[in-house]
Amino acid sequence: MAVLRMKTGKVHDSVAIRDLVEGLKALFPASTPPDGAKSLALFDALTEAVGNVMHHAYPADGTYITPHVGRWWMTGAVNRNAGRTAAAVYDQGTTIPVSLPGWVSYPGVRRRVIEVCQRLGVTDPADAPRWDGHAIKAAVEESATSTGLPGRGHGLAQMRQFVDVCESGRLRILSRNGEVVFRPNREPYINHHGAPICGTLVEWDVYLR
Amino acid sequence: MTTLRVRDYAVAPGGRYRKDGPFSGEEFRDDILVPQLLAAADRNEDVVVELDGVAGYGSSFLEEVFGGLVRRGVMAQQDIGRVLSVLATGRLFKPYEMLAQRYMQAEQQRMAAQV
Numbered sequence: 281m282a283v284l285r286m287k288t289g290k291v292h293d294s295v296a297i298r299d300l301v302e303g304l305k306a307l308f309p310a311s312t313p314p315d316g317a318k319s320l321a322l323f324d325a326l327t328e329a330v331g332n333v334m335h336h337a338y339p340a341d342g343t344y345i346t347p348h349v350g351r352w353w354m355t356g357a358v359n360r361n362a363g364r365t366a367a368a369v370y371d372q373g374t375t376i377p378v379s380l381p382g383w384v385s386y387p388g389v390r391r392r393v394i395e396v397c398q399r400l401g402v403t404d405p406a407d408a409p410r411w412d413g414h415a416i417k418a419a420v421e422e423s424a425t426s427t428g429l430p431g432r433g434h435g436l437a438q439m440r441q442f443v444d445v446c447e448s449g450r451l452r453i454l455s456r457n458g459e460v461v462f463r464p465n466r467e468p469y470i471n472h473h474g475a476p477i478c479g480t481l482v483e484w485d486v487y488l489r
Numbered sequence: 490m491t492t493l494r495v496r497d498y499a500v501a502p503g504g505r506y507r508k509d510g511p512f513s514g515e516e517f518r519d520d521i522l523v524p525q526l527l528a529a530a531d532r533n534e535d536v537v538v539e540l541d542g543v544a545g546y547g548s549s550f551l552e553e554v555f556g557g558l559v560r561r562g563v564m565a566q567q568d569i570g571r572v573l574s575v576l577a578t579g580r581l582f583k584p585y586e587m588l589a590q591r592y593m594q595a596e597q598q599r600m601a602a603q604v
Contacts, residue, residue: 291509291510291511292503292504292509292510292511292513293503293510293511294499294501294502294503294504294510294511294512294544295501295511295512297501297544298500298501298544301544301545302544316581317581319545320544320545320581320582321545322545323501323544323545324545324546324547324548327502327503327504327545327546327547327549327550328547328548328549330504331504331505331509331547331549334504334509334510335505335509434548434549434552435547435548435549437548438547438548
C-alpha cells in the first residue's frame with residue numbers, strides 16, 4: 281500500500297486535486313494503468329467534495345463542536361497489486377446535518393428524515409444527532425434530483441456517482457454523528473456514532489482499473 | 490469561427506465561484522467566454538468551446554459556465570444557441586459535453602417557467 285502525502289488548503293485548489301489524482305495514477309504499475317474515465321471521475325468527485333467545503337463547511341455564523349482552522353485536508357492511497365484506490369477529504373466544519381437547513385433542497389431532506397422517524401415510531405426531532413446518518417443519505421439522494429443550480433448541494437450526487445462509474449467499491453461519508461456508506465446497486469448502510477467526528481470525512485474506496 | 494479550448498485556460502478546472510479559488514467556472518465564463526461570445530456575435534461568427542484535455546470537471550464548474558451563461562442574460566437565449574457550440578472530441582469527454590448542454594437547457598426551462 282502506497283500512501284500520498286496529505287494536502288491541505290483554504291481555497292478550492294483544483295491544481296492540488298489534479299496533482300493528487302496524478303499522484304495516485306503514478307502509483308499504478310505501467311503495465312496496468314488506471315482507467316481514464318474513472319480517473320476523470322475521481323477528479324470530479326474530489327472537486328465537488330472540496331467545493332462543498334468551500335460553500336457549506338465554514339459559515340461565519342456556524343456552530344462548531346471544536347475550534348477550527350477553516351481548512352480542508354486530502355490524501356489518497358493505492359494498493360498496487362489489487363489496483364484498489366482510496367481517496368479522502370476531511371474538514372472541521374459545521375457538518376452536513378447542521379448545514380442542511382441552509383440548502384435549497386432542505387425541505388425534501390427534512391421530509392425524508394421525518395418519514396423515517398414516523399416509520400420507526402420515534403418522536404425525536406428530525407435534526408437530532410441520532411438521525412444524522414439518515415440526514416446525510418437524504419441529502420445525497422435529494423441532491424441527485426436537483427439541477428445543479430447554486431445552493432442545491434448537487435455535488436453530493438456527483439460524489440456518489442463516482443462509485444457508480446467504478447461499478448464497485450464504496451463512498452463513505454461521516455459527518456457529525458452520522459455515517460452512510462454507498463455501494464453500487466445496494467441499499468446504503470446507515471449508522472450513527474455516540475461521539476461526533478467534529479467535521480466531515482468523505483472517503484472513496486474503489487477500483488480504478 | 491473562434492475555438493476556445495478550456496485546457497488553454499485551466500488544465501484543472503476549479504469550483505463554481507471566483508471567491509472559491511482559481512480557475513473557477515465564474516472566472517472562465519466572465520473573463521474568457523462572454524467577451525469572446527459578444528465579439529463573435531458582433532462579427533456574426535461562431536464560438537466553439539472544446540472541453541477535452543483537462544483533469545476533469547466538477548458539475549459546479551460546468552453549471553456555472555453554461556447554466557450561468559443563460560442565467561446571467563448577457564445575450565438573448567436564441568443568440569447563445571446560434572453562436573455557441575460545446576464540443577468534446579474524445580470519448581472520455583463526451584459526458585461533459587452532454588452535461589454542459591443539459592445545464593443550458595435546464596436553465597432555459599427554469600427561466601421560461603418563471604416568466
